[in-house]
Amino acid sequence: MSRFRTQLLSTLAVGVFAVGVAAGALAQDTTSHPAPMAMAHEHHRGGPWEHVDGRLAFLKAELKITAAQEGQWKKFEAVVRANAEEMKQKAEKFEAEHKARWEQIEAARKAGQPVERPAPPSLTDRLDRAEKMAAEHAKHISEMKAVLAPLYASFTPEQKEKADTMLARAIGPHHGPHGFGGHHGFGGGRFGGPGPGDQGMHGGPGRPGPDGDDDGDMPPPPDLPDDAN
Known part of the structure; x- marks a missing residue:
């Protein structure tokens, strides 16, 4: 599959439940501290929300949307x-908070002060987070279905065949580490809630997975013991 088409499918997945999955990743406590260079690299890469208009235009052309289908x-x-x-x-918002936390660590290090790390989330905290993710996931799926179902119903057999090929990859059936939320899901794993052993919630090494632990290989920040990660 071409890179552009992969990005297109990523954008469509964002449209389905971007916020639902992102909320779970962004809700991770900012106790993992990537180096500024890593953060800059991630920012430079951009997110799946970029170039939405162009990708939608591409999809519209591929599906050959008619004047009668324009409204839907x-x-x-x-x-x-x-x-x-x-x-x-x-x-x-997450990036700003993460940057502020890193600056706090750097200031403490320069002042020769110990770096305090927040306690990891408890089991019930994680269950609450998972429950919230599931609710937001369902909400965004419902919103997408409300607009996509009538549009799909108006399609010709040829349009349906193409939509089944192009859209199915973005909106199902996989919701696990290789679907929306993992490194083969939308955004290449960025803000997607990867599974254990994946690249981390932000697509880079050493970032926390859904269990709140660091599954990557980025070294700990200054003054933090290795076992804190």
């Missing part, structure tokens, strides 16, 4: 854009 298509586009924008805002 615009509703579909609106959901994708709204969810992508919300995900972008959550991601930017």
Whole structure:
């Protein structure tokens, strides 16, 4: 599959439940501290919310949306854009908080002070987070279905065949580490809640997985013992 088409499918997955999955990743406590260079690299790579208009235009052309289907298509586009924008805002908020935490660590290190690390989330905290993720996931699936089902119903057999091929990869059936939430899901694993042993919640090494532990290989920040990771 071409890189552009992969990005397109990533964007569509964002439209389905970008915020639902992102919320779980962004809710991870900022107790993992990537180096500034790693953070800059991640920011440079951008997220799956980028170039949404271009990818939607590509999909529209591929599906050969007709004038009669235009109204329902615009509703579909609106959901994708709204969810992508919300995900972008959550991601930017997370990055700002993460950067502030890193700066706090650096200031403590320079002052020769110990770095205090928040306690990891408890089992019930994690269950609460999973419950919230599931609820938001269901909400965004319902929103997408409300606009996509009538659009799909208006398709010709040829359009349906193409939609089944292009959209199915983005919105199902896999919801595990190789579906929406993992490194083969939307955004290449960025904010996708990867499974244990994956690249981490932000697509980079050493970032926490869904269990709150660091599954990657990035070294700990200054003044933090190795066993803290």
